[in-house]
Amino acid sequence: MNDLSALDTLERLYIRRESLINGDSHGAGWSAHAAILDRLVANKRVAQSIGWTSCAIERADGIGRFRAWGVPPGGSSRRQIPDWAADV
Helix, strand or coil, X not given: CCHHHHHCCHXXXXXXXXXXXXXXXXCHHHHHHHXXXXXXXXXXXXXXHCCCEEEEEEEHHHCCCEEEEEECCCCCCCEECCCHHHHC
């Protein structure tokens, strides 16, 4: 897991990546992007371990931010998986 993902919330990781990209830091946005994906994968694993099903990491309509989605235990519709790693 990327060290950045253990330090900040998912929202902060997105803000960091966007500021690096907007600041024209050539290539610097990649480490922030990798940290975001690491965090989403970690959240997906937690969700699956507590009974979420149909879990996936995807973008709405193929654009925008990646998000982790799944069906919570006892649920019938997909919801965004919480950023549990930020609470640890």
